[in-house]
Amino acid sequence: MGNEEKQQSEISKGKYRVVGTRPIRPDGVDKVTGRATFGADFKPADMIYGRVVRSPHAHAVIKSINIEKALKVPGVKAIVTGKDFPDIGPGDIAAGEVVVSFYDMARNVIARDKVLYDGHAVAAVAATSPEAAAQAADLVEVEYKVLKPVMSARDAMAAGAPLLHDDMITQGVTPAPEKPSNVAHRHELKLGDIEAGFAEADEIIELEFNTQTVHQGYIEPHACVASMNADGVANVWCSSQGQFMVRAYTAKLCGLEISKVKVIPAEIGGGFGGKTVVYLEPLAVMLAKKAGRPVKMVMTRDEVLRATGPTSGGFGRCKLGAKKDGTITAADVELTYEAGAFAGSPVALGCMTGTASYDLANMRAVGWDVVVNRPKAAAYRAPGAPVAAFVVESTIDAMADKLGLDPLEMRLKNAAKEGTKAPYGPRFPRIGFVECLEAAKAHPHWTAPLGPNQGRGIAAGFWFNIGLSSSAAIALNEDGTVIVTEGNPDIGGSRASMAMMAAEVLGVEYERVKPLVADTESVPYSDLTGGSRVTFATGMAVTQAAQDLVKQLRERAAKIWDVDPDQVEWRDGQAVAIETDKHKPLSIADIGRMAGKTGGPLSGKANINAQGAGAGFGVHICDVEVDPETGYVSVKRYTAIQDVGTAIHPSYVEGQLQGGAAQGIGWALNEEYIYDKDGRMQNTGFLDYRMPVASDLPMIDTVLVEVPNPTHPFGVRGVGEVPIVPPLAAVANAVSHAIGKRCTDLPLSPPRLLAKIQGKG
Amino acid sequence: MAKVVLPLDAARAFANGEQHLDVDAADVRKLIQALDERYPGIGQRLRTRTAVAIDGEIFQEPYLQTIKPNSEVFFLPAIEGG
Numbered sequence: 085m086g087n088e089e090k091q092q093s094e095i096s097k098g099k100y101r102v103v104g105t106r107p108i109r110p111d112g113v114d115k116v117t118g119r120a121t122f123g124a125d126f127k128p129a130d131m132i133y134g135r136v137v138r139s140p141h142a143h144a145v146i147k148s149i150n151i152e153k154a155l156k157v158p159g160v161k162a163i164v165t166g167k168d169f170p171d172i173g174p175g176d177i178a179a180g181e182v183v184v185s186f187y188d189m190a191r192n193v194i195a196r197d198k199v200l201y202d203g204h205a206v207a208a209v210a211a212t213s214p215e216a217a218a219q220a221a222d223l224v225e226v227e228y229k230v231l232k233p234v235m236s237a238r239d240a241m242a243a244g245a246p247l248l249h250d251d252m253i254t255q256g257v258t259p260a261p262e263k264p265s266n267v268a269h270r271h272e273l274k275l276g277d278i279e280a281g282f283a284e285a286d287e288i289i290e291l292e293f294n295t296q297t298v299h300q301g302y303i304e305p306h307a308c309v310a311s312m313n314a315d316g317v318a319n320v321w322c323s324s325q326g327q328f329m330v331r332a333y334t335a336k337l338c339g340l341e342i343s344k345v346k347v348i349p350a351e352i353g354g355g356f357g358g359k360t361v362v363y364l365e366p367l368a369v370m371l372a373k374k375a376g377r378p379v380k381m382v383m384t385r386d387e388v389l390r391a392t393g394p395t396s397g398g399f400g401r402c403k404l405g406a407k408k409d410g411t412i413t414a415a416d417v418e419l420t421y422e423a424g425a426f427a428g429s430p431v432a433l434g435c436m437t438g439t440a441s442y443d444l445a446n447m448r449a450v451g452w453d454v455v456v457n458r459p460k461a462a463a464y465r466a467p468g469a470p471v472a473a474f475v476v477e478s479t480i481d482a483m484a485d486k487l488g489l490d491p492l493e494m495r496l497k498n499a500a501k502e503g504t505k506a507p508y509g510p511r512f513p514r515i516g517f518v519e520c521l522e523a524a525k526a527h528p529h530w531t532a533p534l535g536p537n538q539g540r541g542i543a544a545g546f547w548f549n550i551g552l553s554s555s556a557a558i559a560l561n562e563d564g565t566v567i568v569t570e571g572n573p574d575i576g577g578s579r580a581s582m583a584m585m586a587a588e589v590l591g592v593e594y595e596r597v598k599p600l601v602a603d604t605e606s607v608p609y610s611d612l613t614g615g616s617r618v619t620f621a622t623g624m625a626v627t628q629a630a631q632d633l634v635k636q637l638r639e640r641a642a643k644i645w646d647v648d649p650d651q652v653e654w655r656d657g658q659a660v661a662i663e664t665d666k667h668k669p670l671s672i673a674d675i676g677r678m679a680g681k682t683g684g685p686l687s688g689k690a691n692i693n694a695q696g697a698g699a700g701f702g703v704h705i706c707d708v709e710v711d712p713e714t715g716y717v718s719v720k721r722y723t724a725i726q727d728v729g730t731a732i733h734p735s736y737v738e739g740q741l742q743g744g745a746a747q748g749i750g751w752a753l754n755e756e757y758i759y760d761k762d763g764r765m766q767n768t769g770f771l772d773y774r775m776p777v778a779s780d781l782p783m784i785d786t787v788l789v790e791v792p793n794p795t796h797p798f799g800v801r802g803v804g805e806v807p808i809v810p811p812l813a814a815v816a817n818a819v820s821h822a823i824g825k826r827c828t829d830l831p832l833s834p835p836r837l838l839a840k841i842q843g844k845g
Numbered sequence: 846m847a848k849v850v851l852p853l854d855a856a857r858a859f860a861n862g863e864q865h866l867d868v869d870a871a872d873v874r875k876l877i878q879a880l881d882e883r884y885p886g887i888g889q890r891l892r893t894r895t896a897v898a899i900d901g902e903i904f905q906e907p908y909l910q911t912i913k914p915n916s917e918v919f920f921l922p923a924i925e926g927g
Contacts, residue, residue, distance in 0.1 A: 183894050183923055256854035258862075271922065272853045300927075357927020432922040463927035509850050509919035510898035548924050552905050615926020696902055795902075805926055 102588045103798055106735045109580040110599055111351070120351045123307030123323030124382045131309065132161055134371050134381035135217040136364075137207040137224045138391060139199035142233035142457040142763025143246065146197055149207060150225040157223060159216035162374035164367065165207045166196040170339035186336050188426040192460050193337060193366050199228070200248055200425035201459050202764045203390030205363075210371040210379045233457035233763035237398050237422045240266035240456045248425060248455045268427030271451040273435050273507055281414025281446030285405025289483050293475045294829040295812075296756035297397040297422065300464045301747065301775045304353025305388045310368035311378035316344055318369045323350045325359040325573055326612025331604045337366040338373075345369075348603040349573050356747070357463030358393050360614050386768040393462020394757065396421035396429045398454075400475040402438075406483050410494040414446040415439050419472055421453060424460040429453045430468030436508040437809070438472030440546040441495070441517055441701060442480075443504040457763050463614060465744060466547045466805035470751065470812050474830065477543040477813030482826055491542050491817070492530065496521045500546075500701075516727030516791030517544070517701035523787050524703045529723045538709045538720060539822025545702045545809025549802030550615040551694030555608035556625035558586055558633050560686040564673025566590065568599045568629075570622050571610030576804060577736035578618045582626045584732055585798060589630035591657030592672055608691050616802025619732055620793075621694035627797045633688030640682045641670050696795025697802055702726035704745060704810035708818040715838030717753055717819055719780075724810075725787040729801030734788060741807045742784040748811025750776040754831050774833075847916045849876065851887075852895065855920065859887035869914075873897055873907040876918065895920045 114120040151163045174187040190196075194205045207224045211217040234240040234248070247264055254261050256270040282288055308322035318340060324330045327347040335345045352359065364381040371379040383392070398421040405414040417438050421429035431451035439447050449472075484491040499518050503511050524530055524542065534540060557569045568586045572578060579599040587594045610622065634654045641659030642649040645667045653660050658669040679686050707721040724741040731737040754774040758766045767773045792799025816827045823841055839845030846867040856864040860883075870876035881888030897907035898919040904910050905924060912918060 256858075258854070258857035260858075270854070274853070360925075360927070430925070433924065436922065436924075463925055465927040467925055467927050508898075508921050510901045510903070510917065513901050547926075548903060550903075550905055550924055550926055615924070617926065693906060695904060802926075 100588055102584045102594050103730065103732050104734065106733060107580060107584070107594045109577050110583060111574060111579055115351070122304055122353055123350045126309045126321040126350065128309060128311060128378045131378045131380055132210050132212050132375060133214045133217045134208055134210045134368055134379045135221045136205045136367065136387065137209065137221045137226070138387070139195065139202065139204040139206055140764070141199055141228055141230050142202045143231040143248070144199050144228035145231065146195060146199060146206065147227040147229055151207065153225065154209060154220040154223040157211065157216055157220040159212035160209060160220045161212065161377060162210045162371045163207060163220070163224065164370045164374060166194045168370055169194060169337060169366070172336070189333065189361070190337050192426055193363060201457050203387065203459065204425070205367070205391065208367040208371055210375050234266060235457055235759055235763050237420045237454040237456060240454050248457065252427070252455065266455045267452055268423060268455055269453040271432040271435050272448070274448040275444065275505060275507060276446035278414045278416050278446045278448045282405040284407070284413040286408045287483065287486055288403065288405045289479060289486060290401065290403040291479050291482060291826065291828055293400045293478065295397050295471050295474065296830060297394045297458060298751050298755040299389055299394045299773065300356040300358035302354030302356060302358055305383040305385060306359070306364050306392060307382040308364050308368050309378055309380045310365065310372045312369065312373040318345045318372070320345065320347045320365050320369065321350055322347065322365055323352045323359065325352065325355045325575065325614050327573065327604050328571060328609050329360060329612040330362055330365055333362045334365045334369055338369050346603060346605050349601055352573050352575055355575055356465050357467060357614060360463050360612055361393060363392055385770065389768045389773060390765050391459055393460060395464035395467065396423065396461045396471070398422050398471065400471065402475045402479040404479045404483050406487065408487060410484070410487060410489045410497045412442060412444055412498045415444055415476070417449040417472070417476060419449070419451045419475065421451065421468065421471070422456045422458060422461070423453050424458045425455060426460045427453060427455060429461050433468035434472035437469040437546050438476040439507050441500055441544040442498040443500050444507070447507055449507060458757065465747065465808040469545065469547055469809045470748060473543065473545050473809045474812035474816065477810065478816055478828065481541065481813070481817040481820070492521060492525055495544055512699060514791065514794060515699050515701060516789050519789045519791055520701055520703045520725050520727055523725045523789050524705060527705070527723055527725070527787065529705050529721060529785070534707065535709065537712060537822055538707060539818045539820065541706045541814045541817025541821060543704055543810040543813035543817060545806055547616065547700050547805040547809060549620065549697035549700050550617050551621045551697045552611040552617055553693045554610045554622040554625040555691045556622060556629040557607060557687055557689045558629045560633065560672065560676045560679065562676050562679070564592070564671060564676045565596045565598065566592065568597055568626055569602045569607050570599065570626065571602060571607040572613045572618045572622050574601055575613055576740055577733060578622065580736065581619045581623060581732040585623050585626050586630045589627055589634060590672060591654065616700070616804040617697065620697050620796060620800045620802050623732065623800055624694045624796060625690045625692050628690035628692060629688040631688070632690060633686060636686050636688065637672060637675050640675050640679070640686065643682050644670065644678065696793070698729055698793030698795065700727060700801050700803065700806040702806040702810055704814040706811070706814040706818045708815065708822055710819060710822045710837065712841055715834035715841060717832055717837065719749055719782055721782055723785045723787065724807055725789060726803065726806055727789045727791045727801065728803045729793040729796065730790055730799035731788050732798060732800060737788060737803050738786040740803045741786045744807025745784045745811050746776055746781055748808045749781065749815055752812045752815035752830055752832060754833050756831050846914060847876070847912050847918050850919045852920050852922065855887060855890050859884040859890065870912055872912055873910050876912060891920055894923055896923050897921065
């Protein structure tokens with residue numbers, strides 16, 4: 085059944101007029117006809133072209149940088165190195181969604197004394213043509229003292245390993261180590277008594293796992309244009325997951341006041357967490373300042389893969405104890421994630437999420453955050469959770485196999501529910517994990533027959549979801565149409581969702597609401613588009629702004645009728661006088677037309693820090709077929725089931741589930757960074773960095789389980805992160821069942837799997 | 846008094862390993878002040894790198910959130926997203 089044919093979801097049917105329907109997204113036509121303006125499309129007058137000079141070494145000291153020859157290239161207007169940027173001291177600073185070390189961020193954007201990965205920026209040039217910029221970049225002379233790189237967490241943790249940072253003392257260890265190492269942080273969570281839990285177990289399984297660095301794989305490379313006005317105000321046009329994030333980070337790194345940076349958001353061609361940081365923007369601003377002209381910078385795919393945030397590879401271990409009936413008595417999980425060149429892998433979140441789907445009395449999770457000579461890890465959908473789920477869900481699957489139990493029933497037996505203590509401490513409010521498992525059990529996929537060389541896997545996933553700060557304003561036009569202004573780039577159809585929630589509250593048609601993603605000077609602060617927060621938090625702000633406007637509409641109607649505002653109700657887009665039939669209802673257009681006469685223009689607003697983002701859970705079922713002669717895995721059938729709270733626009737919610745599943749399948753089967761012995765990345769294009777394309781995948785079926793979040797006016801839960809959590813384990817469990825051997829190393833690419841089948845891996 | 850649970854590493858670094866504490870405080874700001882008076886230095890640690898769960902609800906930027914006398918309060922690693 086096609087999306088357009090699907091009915092309004094059960095939860096919204098009869099309850100809402102607009103929420104739960106599937107209108108066309110406001111930005112859709114421009115995007116499918118190529119008219120939408122992305123980061124690389126903006127061309128101000130007098131613009132010149134920037135290019136980054138990148139390190140060919142994975143680990144080296146910068147002895148000197150000579151720009152003399154480069155400056156002589158005709159058309160070169162400016163060159164910057166780390167010395168052109170202000171010094172920023174060490175220390176973590178809270179910056180909206182995350183705690184940031186601007187010291188590290190500054191050195192990631194442009195190296196100062198050391199380069200720490202292949203592709204690390206060391207200088208940037210700007211010239212009147214891309215060719216001149218490229219020629220000048222080649223002539224920037226950097227003298228390096230090459231150091232031995234450490235490319236894996238195991239190597240980095242080994243005794244005597246070369247140090248990336250001479251001052252890195254492991255945090256989270258008491259007493260603090262006296263000597264520096266490559267281990268940035270140790271995290272630990274525990275509940276109950278795991279030794280007592282293992283003593284109760286009838287069976288104990290312990291497995292070790294390995295995963296590789298993978299990239300978010302957004303189609304649109306990083307791109308921006310920056311100009312510097314004569315009055316010292318920087319303008320930045322760019323594609324990102326948050327114009328306010330770009331403003332804050334760029335201002336800090338360039339030594340500017342926040343009011344001196346204006347960021348105008350472009351359309352975004354995918355982010356998935358990878359555009360929650362800055363790379364080019366500070367370079368472009370400093371080049372524009374030096375050159376006195378606008379500077380455009382656009383990364384190549386090679387640069388994107390070598391120098392922008394992947395997510396962590398690493399290794400893990402899970403020891404699980406269970407009774408014969410499947411009751412898990414203890415879980416002991418250890419995760420080691422590669423942070424890349426600077427501290428800050430998402431391993432703490434891995435520890436918090438790995439066992440969160442289950443009601444465990446006894447658990448411990450230990451995480452190690454380790455720096456290596458790879459690009460600094462950035463957020464990627466549900467940061468840290470997919471690898472943790474791979475480790476835990478694979479071990480649960482192995483335990484079910486060992487006990488001869490149905491893996492779905494074993495999960496149901498241990499499932500987290502309202503009141504369950506999460507591994508990170510607090511008890512869950514109303515959640516829908518059991519409902520997801522029941523939906524999986526009832527789905528025909530779960531009991532469909534399998535063919536030769538085929539296997540079926542199931543896995544679950546959890547993500548917290550978050551709220552944070554969001555702002556929205558709704559202006560009423562003279563003809564009764566409205567403009568919804570918000571501060572979050574639209575990655576997954578959020579313009580449509582915002583317009584739908586506004587239309588629902590105002591009682592107007594969806595088509596009469598125009599959503600607008602505004603620049604940093606046109607709407608108050610909003611945290612970035614990430615953490616599955618926008619439909620929840622910004623949707624809450626839009627709803628409250630619409631309610632504010634409705635209140636004013638009632639007051640204006642009361643003025644027109646000369647009655648008390650309490651005598652006016654808002655019904656189906658009209659002001660209605662109650663307890664009298666003397667007044668004909670006034671539509672929103674009627675009141676809009678009379679706004680000037682009744683007090684001036686009308687607008688509603690809300691600036692909030694949204695609380696109560698409901699936790700999300702999902703269950704995925706995967707069927708694969710393995711070619712025993714080549715090790716090639718084809719995904720034959722895939723079903724993603726998730727508690728989505730209330731689906732505002734079901735098509736876009738389904739799209740989130742399908743997209744997350746596709747990315748997770750790629751992570752499981754093919755994606756990995758390949759380096760040579762010197763730490764240079766070898767697969768810097770999509771031909772060699774193998775992401776799944778449409779022809780690799782079956783239609784991914786989705787089931788939206790709707791357990792409304794009681795804290796949101798429409799019951800919304802974030803949906804964007806959960807769907808990438810289960811696939812790694814769902815695929816690996818399916819392949820394990822197909823070949824009859826437990827698969828613990830990702831990706832399950834043909835060479836690796838063939839070796840496994842042949843008993844060599 | 847509220848039942849307060851510190852992150853394990855913070856408890857070990859600042860609170861002699863005491864992870865579970867009883868603290869009388871009306872909101873998160875006052876709770877952190879009280880903890881900092883009891884364990885000097887822990888306030889900065891808790892202000893910059895943690896979220897707080899109060900009776901099951903997670904607050905990403907905790908400050909003025911009300912704490913009831915019988916509340917269960919957990920300090921958690923800050924949660925980001927992609």
